[in-house]
Amino acid sequence: MNRNFTKYAYTDSVRDAQEQYGSRRGNASMEKSGDRFELTPREIPFIESRDSFFMATVGENDWPYMQHRGGPPGFLKVINExxxxxxxYRGNRQYISVGNINASGRVALFLIDYPSRNRLKIWAEAEVLESSENPEMFAAASDPEYGAVVERLMVFTVKAFDWNCQQHITPRFTHEQIRQGLAQLATE
Ligand SMILES: Cc1cc2nc3c(=O)[nH]c(=O)nc-3n(C[C@H](O)[C@H](O)[C@H](O)COP(=O)(O)O)c2cc1C
Structure with missing residues (x-):
């Protein structure tokens, strides 16, 4: 189902490419299948269980930029749908994503779960807030047990999303997932 993403992803040149390579008709019907973009019970637990994701921003010079973000599971909080x-958190102090968000107000997020071979793309408007600008949301997004200094808050307003197919995702497991699997085997 279209989760509004064709509105942002299907530009004129994308449609031209679809025409050139013979997939325009199928993609045109996808554009008509609705504009729902609220996150559902399928996306919310998926987002809340991620311990990392990739975030694309765009600079004022039109160059895309990609950064990996990581933290304790659920560090990307779902405030509402x-x-x-x-x-x-305080990092390398280059502030590339922060500057890009301040300039363009847009991000694309890419969330992947290797064991279940699922991947979710999210298009969002974004803003960077200082703690004084929204103390409640700042508190909701902070994890006091994570030993890092919170410098600011990134807030994403979801505009569209889409799940990709599972092809070509190699299952991979974290140390913790392997440890749990081995512990279960030992019990059995
Ligand atoms: C000591 C240290 C700890 C960091 N910890 C994290 C972290 O837990 N999660 C994360 O996403 N980035 C972390 N990074 C931050 C990244 O290096 C980087 O500052 C941040 O992703 C912003 O990058 P950008 O300027 O390329 O957008 C850390 C960096 C340093 C130097």
Whole structure:
């Protein structure tokens, strides 16, 4: 089902490419299949269980930029069906994503779960907030047990999303998932 993403992803040149390579008709019907973009019970637990994701921003010079973000599982908080928030910890102090968000107000998020071979793309409007600008959301997004200094908050207003197919995702497991699997085997 179309989760509104064709509105943002299917530009004129994308439609031209679909025409050139013979997939325009199928993609045109996808454009008509609705504009729902609220996160559902399928996306919400998926987002809340991620311990990392990739975030694309765009600079004022039109160059795309990609950064990996990581934290304790659930560090990307679902505030409601159209709002996500993340505490931005002190890092390498380059502030590339922060500057890009301040300039363009847009991000694309890419969330992947290797064991279940699922991947979710999210298009969102984004803003960077200082703690004083929204203390409640700042508190909701911060994890006091995570030993890092929270510098600011990134808030994402979901505009569209889409699940990709599972092809070519190699299952991979974290140390913790392997440890749990081995413990279960030992019990059995
Ligand atoms: C000591 C240290 C700890 C960091 N911890 C994290 C972290 O837990 N999660 C994360 O996404 N980035 C972390 N990074 C931050 C990244 O290096 C980077 O600052 C941040 O992703 C913003 O990058 P950008 O300027 O390329 O957008 C850390 C960096 C340093 C130097």
């Amino acid at each position: 159209t709002t996500l928030a993340m505490a931005d």
